[in-house]
Amino acid sequence: MLKGKTVLLGVSSSIAAYKMCNVARILTKLGAEVHVSMTSNAQNFVHPLTFETLTQNKCLIDTFDRNFQYSVEHIAIAKKADVVMIAPATANVIGKIANGIADDMLTTTIMACTCKKLIAPAMNHNMFHNPIVQENLAKLRRYGYEIIEPARGMLANRDIGDGKLPDEEILVEYIIHEIAFEKDLQGRKILITAGATRESIDPVRFITNHSSGKMGFALARAAMLRGAEVTVIAAHTEAEPPMFVKIVRVNSAEEMFNAVRSRIDEFHIIIKAAAVADYTPITTADSKIKKSDGDMSIQLKRTVDILKYIGEHKRERQVICGFSMETDNVIENSRRKLTSKGCHMICANSLKKAGAGFGTDTNIITLITADGEEELEMMSKFDAANIILSRLKELF
Numbered sequence: 001m002l003k004g005k006t007v008l009l010g011v012s013s014s015i016a017a018y019k020m021c022n023v024a025r026i027l028t029k030l031g032a033e034v035h036v037s038m039t040s041n042a043q044n045f046v047h048p049l050t051f052e053t054l055t056q057n058k059c060l061i062d063t064f065d066r067n068f069q070y071s072v073e074h075i076a077i078a079k080k081a082d083v084v085m086i087a088p089a090t091a092n093v094i095g096k097i098a099n100g101i102a103d104d105m106l107t108t109t110i111m112a113c114t115c116k117k118l119i120a121p122a123m124n125h126n127m128f129h130n131p132i133v134q135e136n137l138a139k140l141r142r143y144g145y146e147i148i149e150p151a152r153g154m155l156a157n158r159d160i161g162d163g164k165l166p167d168e169e170i171l172v173e174y175i176i177h178e179i180a181f182e183k184d185l186q187g188r189k190i191l192i193t194a195g196a197t198r199e200s201i202d203p204v205r206f207i208t209n210h211s212s213g214k215m216g217f218a219l220a221r222a223a224m225l226r227g228a229e230v231t232v233i234a235a236h237t238e239a240e241p242p243m244f245v246k247i248v249r250v251n252s253a254e255e256m257f258n259a260v261r262s263r264i265d266e267f268h269i270i271i272k273a274a275a276v277a278d279y280t281p282i283t284t285a286d287s288k289i290k291k292s293d294g295d296m297s298i299q300l301k302r303t304v305d306i307l308k309y310i311g312e313h314k315r316e317r318q319v320i321c322g323f324s325m326e327t328d329n330v331i332e333n334s335r336r337k338l339t340s341k342g343c344h345m346i347c348a349n350s351l352k353k354a355g356a357g358f359g360t361d362t363n364i365i366t367l368i369t370a371d372g373e374e375e376l377e378m379m380s381k382f383d384a385a386n387i388i389l390s391r392l393k394e395l396f
Contacts, residue, residue, distance in 0.1 A: 003031035005179050008081040008113070010106045011051075013041035014088035015156045016122040016165035021046060023087070023168045024054045027175065035060065035077050037106045039093065063105045078112035082179045086110065087148070088122030088165045091133050097145075098136035116178050120148040120171060125161025148174055173243050176225065183227030185393065190228045191267040192220050193260065193274035193306070195235035197253045201281050201298060210358040211275035213237025215323070218381035219271055220245045222389055231267070233259045235274055238359070253277055253303035260306055264313060269392055271321045272307045273347075275358075279303060311342020319395050321345045321388070324368075327352060334368050344395050345369050347388060367391055 007027050011020050020036075027034045036051040037060040048059035060077065086093065086106075093107065097119075102108040110117065119140060121128060128134075128150060137147050148171070151164040165171075194216020199207040213234060220232045221242035230245040233256055241247050250256045253276045264270070279300040307322045314320050320343045324334035327350065334348035346368040349356045355378045356364040363384050367374040374391070376384060 001030045001176065001180050002027060005031070005082045006033045006035070006080045007175055007179075008077055008084045008109070009034065009036045009051075010084060010086035010089075010093075010110060011036060011038045011042045011046070012086065012088060012090045012093040012106065013039055013044060014090050014122045014165070015045055016088040017042050017045040019165055019168050019171075020087060021050055021054060023085075023171050024051055026168060026172050028055060030172075030176075032175075033057070035081070037061070037077070037109050039104060039106050060105050060109065063108060075112050078109050078114070081113055081115050083116050083118065083175055084110060084113050085118040085120065085171065085175060087118070087120035087171055089119045091121075091123050091127050091130070094119065094121060094133060094136050094140070098139045117145045118148060118174055118178070119145050120165055121150050121163070122165035123150075123163045124155060124157065125159055125163045128161075128163040146174075170243070177244055181225045181227075185223055185389065186227035188223075188228045188269060189267045190220075190223045190230050190269045190271065191233070191260070191263060192216050192223070192230065192271045193233045193235075193256060194220070195237040196275050197235040197256055197277045197303075198251055199253065199277045199280035199303065207277050207279060207281070207300075208236065209275045209277060211236075212239055212359045213274075214239045214359070214361065215363060215381050215385070216271075216273035217242055218385040219273060219388065222382060222385040226386075226389065228269075231263065233263075233274070235276075253280065253306070257304045257306050257309065260310065264310060265315060267318070268396070269319045269321070270310055270314075271323075271388075271392075272310065273323050274306075275323075275325070276306060277303060305341075307337075307341045307343070314342065317396065319344050319392050321347065321392055324348045325357065326350055331366060331368065331373060334366070338368055338370070345388075345392060369395070 011017050024034050034055040035057050051059045096107050102111040150162050151166045152162050153164045195213035196209045196211035217239045220230050224230045224244045233248045250259050280303050282299040282301050322343045324337050324346050326333050330348050330350045334346045338346045348366045351357045353364050355362045362378050363381050364378045365376045
């Protein structure tokens with residue numbers, strides 16, 4: 001995912017420095033070229049050899065070190081880096097960078113970098129909330145630095161508070177968000193529905209389906225990484241929602257419909273990937289639930305057709321995409337939906353194909369538009385999501 005990208009990690013003297021070893025390892029596995037610059041005191045927590053072994057690059061510490069191939073080293077790395085992350089960032093390093101002090105290899109290199117810079121503070125709760133530190137962070141924000149808010153938890157001194165360095169996976173996700181993909185959807189607002197709606201029968205039981213939300217979340221993550229502003233209206237899901245997207249939680253089909261309807265005019269692309277329960281129990285005074293010998297008979301009515309409503313109320317220059325999961329006559333039934341629902345694209349798949357459908361990490365999709373069909377081979381839902389987004393982008 002990060003092949004051809006260069007990441008510079010700046011590590012300062014906090015006990016949380018140990019986490020950056022795993023960050024370097026993950027980034028390397030993703031294909032990035034990783035360089036590490038440490039403050040002199042950071043060596044008290046992690047030996048430079050650890051980073052050098054993980055990255056296969058010399059760890060930069062001493063500004064006047066002559067033990068490398070000749071170049072002005074801090075300038076060379078500063079030019080090459082696609083993103084810089086200073087983590088853990090101590091109050092001292094934050095203060096230096098915010099006030100233009102460049103008195104070691106790390107701060108000198110940061111001063112020469114023109115790429116995006118991420119700062120992840122890690123320190124004692126009271127230090128983090130010190131007004132001087134907060135003022136320095138505010139100054140860095142004004143200069144275009146992105147501040148990664150610390151987590152709350154048990155700190156090194158056993159206090160509970162703010163100042164904990166976020167987990168490694170979160171730090172890596174910030175880097176992926178910044179450099180993994182071209183931002184070709186920058187300025188686009190995308191609305192996605194995901195997951196399985198639930199229609200309550202009584203306080204214990206409900207009608208639903210097997211949707212996990214994986215396809216909807218894959219679309220959301222792919223769109224976010226390509227620069228879109230993404231909102232997901234999510235019913236019940238069994239997948240982890242992506243970072244950097246807005247999640248609106250709903251339960252029933254009616255709640256999802258109301259959430260979509262109230263936002264429909266805000267978005268350039270609307271993708272209905274949620275599996276909406278087709279029926280809901282009638283809850284009027286005349287409804288009857290018959291029970292005998294353990295059997296139950298329930299009066300049902302159809303839930304609202306969200307995709308049809310979206311298609312009927314789309315505005316000019318708004319692209320609508322729906323999903324069609326079929327067991328028979330997949331293409332024929334899905335093409336009818338393209339017209340009857342007023343969509344620009346239908347993503348069709350079959351429950352009968354291994355590797356497609358609910359709960360899997362892969363999918364087999366046929367993209368149906370007015371111009372024809374494009375059958376995709378089995379691939380990860382994330383890869384399929386990127387192809388879907390590229391095709392929708394072409395429809396603007």
